[in-house]
Amino acid sequence: MGHYIDVDHKVRLFAEDLNPQGKKTIVFLHGWPANHNLFEYQLDKFPGWGYHCIGIDTRGFGKSDKPYYGYDYNTLSDDLRTVVETLGLHDFILAGHSTGGAIAARYMGRHKGFGVSKLVLIAAAVPSLIKLPSFPYGAEKQTVLEIIKGTYNDRPQMLRDFGNIFFFQHTSQAFSDWFFNLGLQAAGWATAAIAQTWIKETLFTDLEVIHVPTLIVHGIHDKIVPFELAEIQHKMIRTSTLVALEYSGHGCFYDQKDEFNTLLRKFIENQNG
Numbered sequence: 304m305g306h307y308i309d310v311d312h313k314v315r316l317f318a319e320d321l322n323p324q325g326k327k328t329i330v331f332l333h334g335w336p337a338n339h340n341l342f343e344y345q346l347d348k349f350p351g352w353g354y355h356c357i358g359i360d361t362r363g364f365g366k367s368d369k370p371y372y373g374y375d376y377n378t379l380s381d382d383l384r385t386v387v388e389t390l391g392l393h394d395f396i397l398a399g400h401s402t403g404g405a406i407a408a409r410y411m412g413r414h415k416g417f418g419v420s421k422l423v424l425i426a427a428a429v430p431s432l433i434k435l436p437s438f439p440y441g442a443e444k445q446t447v448l449e450i451i452k453g454t455y456n457d458r459p460q461m462l463r464d465f466g467n468i469f470f471f472q473h474t475s476q477a478f479s480d481w482f483f484n485l486g487l488q489a490a491g492w493a494t495a496a497i498a499q500t501w502i503k504e505t506l507f508t509d510l511e512v513i514h515v516p517t518l519i520v521h522g523i524h525d526k527i528v529p530f531e532l533a534e535i536q537h538k539m540i541r542t543s544t545l546v547a548l549e550y551s552g553h554g555c556f557y558d559q560k561d562e563f564n565t566l567l568r569k570f571i572e573n574q575n576g
Contacts, residue, residue, distance in 0.1 A: 304321075305318065306390070308385065308389050308390075310362070311378070311381070311382065312370075314362055314370050314382075317366035318359045318390070319356075321356045322350035322353075322354065325350065325354045325356070327396065327571060328354070328392055330383075330392065330397050330398065331357065331358045331398050332359060332361070332397070332398065332403030332404070332406050333358070333359075333360070333365075334401030334402050334404075336364070336486040338364045339358030339359060341400065341485060342358055344556065344557055344564075361382070361497075362378075362382060363494070376406060376409040377413060380413050384410065384417060395420060396419075397410070399425065400425040401425070401426050401527070404424045404427025405506055407427070408427065408509040412509030412510075416513070421516045423567060424519045426525055426554075426555060427519070427528065427532070428528050428532075429506045430509075430532075430535065431507075432501040435505070438505075440532060441531075442528070442529065444502060447498055447501050448502075451498045451499060454494050459487065462487065466482050467479075470552050470553070471522060510536060511539060513542065513543075515542060516544075517543040518566070519537055519545045519546065520548065522550075522551025522552045522554075522555040523548065523551070524550075525553045525555075526552060533547070
């Protein structure tokens with residue numbers, strides 16, 4: 304079932320809530336420019352394995368409200384905190400993909416990981432998606448500027464181009480259309496605002512304070528968030544384990560969905576982290 308939760312000045316977020324009686328809770332934070340349905344092939348399985356699964360649509364995306372403001376990482380992590388408190392969540396696993404991973408990292412820093420027992424960073428856009436003068440890793444700033452320009456001039460074509468490099472494995476045309484439509488469900492202004500946040504913000508200090516067991520999963524063929532960022536995350540988070548998926552791009556949760564689901568399940572059940 305789904306919930307609508309008031310988070311800020313009557314902005315409502317949608318949260319898909321499956322198997323609430325489950326033994327352990329997993330909160331999924333989707334990547335840009337999609338929504339919680341990005342994790343369809345996890346939400347198909349994990350509730351049946353006895354887990355309580357919550358998929359949140361970030362403000363501006365999916366079924367959530369689409370205000371013109373609030374797309375910085377502080378506000379997005381505050382939104383998550385409100386959802387956690389409203390639903391009474393504790394000792395949960397927080398799993399974030401790409402920008403969702405960035406929101407998760409800010410949550411761990413800004414909210415001291417309130418309620419989180421384990422963290423999963425999936426092709427996460429941290430500590431900086433773009434290269435900086437003091438950080439020669441990640442994507443080129445110009446690439447993000449082109450995404451923003453494409454969003455304002457021809458968002459459907461931008462989404463098509465983005466989808467073409469998202470996965471490493473071959474996908475059917477029907478699947479590509481499905482992924483494309485996830486992006487169309489977002490607001491254009493939210494799509495551009497998140498991309499602007501990639502340029503404006505970094506998460507170095509957030510990573511440094513993470514202390515819970517952390518699984519870092521990243522496809523080595525990722526053309527959006529380069530694999531080298533996963534290696535840096537692993538160095539910065541002392542309690543982390545890095546798993547490189549050899550046949551995956553940015554969408555590793557689908558490129559190697561069976562391997563991904565097994566990894567996630569083992570990590571959750573591992574009593575030692």
